Structures are given as structure tokens and as C-alpha cells.
Amino acid sequence: MDTEYFQHKGINFASLLYSEDRLHYIENEFKVRDDDVFNVTFPKSGSYWMIEILSLIRSNGNPTCCQTVPSWDRMAWFEVDYPAQYFDDQPSPRFISSHLPIQLFPKSFFSSKAKVIYTARNPRDVLVSLYHYALITFVIKTPLSFNELFEDFIEGKVPFGSWFDHIKGWMQMKDSDNFLFITFEELKKDHRGTVKKICNFLGKELSEEAIDMVVKHSSFNVMKDNKMCNHSLAPESIMKKNSNFIRKGVVGDWKNYFTTAQQESMDKIYSERMSALNMKFSWDE
Numbered sequence: 001m002d003t004e005y006f007q008h009k010g011i012n013f014a015s016l017l018y019s020e021d022r023l024h025y026i027e028n029e030f031k032v033r034d035d036d037v038f039n040v041t042f043p044k045s046g047s048y049w050m051i052e053i054l055s056l057i058r059s060n061g062n063p064t065c066c067q068t069v070p071s072w073d074r075m076a077w078f079e080v081d082y083p084a085q086y087f088d089d090q091p092s093p094r095f096i097s098s099h100l101p102i103q104l105f106p107k108s109f110f111s112s113k114a115k116v117i118y119t120a121r122n123p124r125d126v127l128v129s130l131y132h133y134a135l136i137t138f139v140i141k142t143p144l145s146f147n148e149l150f151e152d153f154i155e156g157k158v159p160f161g162s163w164f165d166h167i168k169g170w171m172q173m174k175d176s177d178n179f180l181f182i183t184f185e186e187l188k189k190d191h192r193g194t195v196k197k198i199c200n201f202l203g204k205e206l207s208e209e210a211i212d213m214v215v216k217h218s219s220f221n222v223m224k225d226n227k228m229c230n231h232s233l234a235p236e237s238i239m240k241k242n243s244n245f246i247r248k249g250v251v252g253d254w255k256n257y258f259t260t261a262q263q264e265s266m267d268k269i270y271s272e273r274m275s276a277l278n279m280k281f282s283w284d285e
């Protein structure tokens with residue numbers, strides 16, 4: 001089966017999971033509630049890691065939900081074609097995941113008090129992670145080579161568009177009280193401290209023991225072995241192989257893939273596109 005993309009407002013989406021109608025509905029009709037919490041990422045930035053952390057914070061560190069309910073049912077992706085009532089029927093506060101760029105977010109969000117946790121990851125590691133994901137899923141076109149995906153990534157031709165535009169768009173909210181910016185690299189460096197920061201943002205007070213449980217059950221090794229989040233339960237229509245979704249989880253794997261020319265090319269584009277944001281990522285551990 002060949003993966004097909006369609007374009008919506010200049011951005012690529014995989015036809016397998018998304019539709020024009022749904023994207024139109026999300027932008028124009030979806031009713032955001034003031035107590036909604038959104039987990040927003042560009043793909044391969046640690047989205048499922050954040051789902052695990054938020055699930056555990058919500059359950060005060062009790063891992064039962066993470067061990068019994070698949071991650072996509074705990075915090076579903078609202079741009080995916082779900083039945084009409086799926087989100088309407090969820091009790092508040094709803095925890096919702098999204099890869100959407102800010103300009104495609106519901107209009108009702110911008111007049112709400114809903115919270116967004118935006119997790120970003122350095123673009124070189126995002127690209128390497130995307131490359132491996134493309135080899136095991138039907139929702140990304142299988143690249144002929146790493147370089148082919150590199151070119152598509154730079155030109156914003158991958159699903160959800162340009163990494164640079166995605167982050168720049170969402171950073172318009174950086175000074176809002178209802179926006180929390182987290183990086184994958186910061187989570188790697190200080191998992192516990194970052195969990196506390198998220199609790200603080202959500203107004204959730206957890207005991208030190210509960211925080212320990214959040215950290216333990218969202219650790220790389222626990223997640224890799226947990227079939228509720230490691231994608232071993234993902235449908236065959238989506239995944240070619242159900243292994244290696246939780247792959248390496250490190251900062252700096254790009255060094256094993258980038259040529260010097262690719263590194264220079266990415267650096268140049270990064271400094272051109274990101275200079276106004278003055279944002280620094282860690283490129284290794």
C-alpha cells in the first residue's frame with residue numbers, strides 16, 4: 001500500500017488518518033473548553049512520552065491507566081477522524097493530543113483559557129526519528145534514502161509541514177499564561193524537574209512519592225516494554241512493523257546520520273529561520 005498525502009492549506013496530511021472534513025471541523029466547529037489541556041508537538045518530538053507523563057500526573061502517579069489503556073485512547077489526537085461525539089462525550093478536564101500547526105487550531109481555542117504544553121525537539125534528531133518511523137509506518141511515505149527525507153523535511157513537505165513554521169507559529173504564545181514550552185532535551189536532562197514544572201503549570205500538587213512514580217513509569221525502559229504505549233497494539237493498517245517505535249530516545253543520534261553537507265545546510269536554514277526566536281537546543285547529551 002502506498003502512502004498518500006493531501007494538502008490542506010499548504011500542509012501535507014496522510015489520507016490514511018486525516019481528512020479535509022475533519023480538519024475543517026476542528027478549525028471551525030470544535031468547541032474548546034476552558035479546562036482542556038492540549039499536548040502539542042511536531043511529530044517525533046516526544047509526543048507519546050508527554051502522553052505518558054500527563055496520564056501519570058492525572059492519575060497521581062498510579063500506573064494502572066498506562067498499563068491497561070492504549071496511549072491513543074488516554075489522550076487521543078483530535079485531528080484524526082474520530083466519531084462526532086468522541087470528544088464531546090469526554091468528561092472535563094479533557095487531555096487532548098495534537099500535531100496541528102497553530103493556524104489550524106480551533107478558532108474557539110483563542111478565546112478560551114485552555115492550556116497548551118508544547119514539546120519541541122531539536123530538528124536534527126526529529127528528522128532521524130522521523131526517518132526510522134517512516135520505515136515502520138504507513139502514515140509517512142517511505143523515503144528512498146535519508147537524504148530524500150532530509151530534503152523533504154527542509155522544504156516542509158513532510159506531514160504537518162515545516163518544523164520551522166510549526167515551532168515559530170506556536171511560539172507566538174510563549175508569553176501566555178496558558179502556554180508551557182518544554183523540550184525533549186530538557187526532559188532527558190532533568191526528567192523529574194520537568195515533571196514538577198508540568199505539575200506546577202497544571203496546578204497539580206503531587207507528593208514526592210507520586211512524582212517518583214510518574215518518573216519511573218514514563219522512563220524509556222518502562223515505556224519500551226509497555227505494550228500500551230510502545231505501539232505493539234497499533235493496527236496493521238497503520239504500522240508495517242510494530243517494533244522500534246520507542247527506539248533510542250537519545251539526544252544526538254543525528255551524528256550517526258548527517259553528512260557534513262547536511263549539517264551545514266541545516267545550520268544555515270536554522271539560523272535564517274530561527275534567529276528571531278533566539279532559541280537554543282542541545283544537540284547532544
Ligand code: A3P
Nearest residue numbers: 044045046047048049129219220246247248249
Ligand atoms: P527516537 O526515534 O529518536 O528514539 P513521538 O512520540 O513524538 O513520535 O516521538 C518519538 C521519539 O520519542 C522516539 O525517538 C522515541 O524513542 C522517543 N521517546 C519515547 N518515549 C521516550 C522516553 N521515555 N524517553 C526518551 N525518549 C522517548
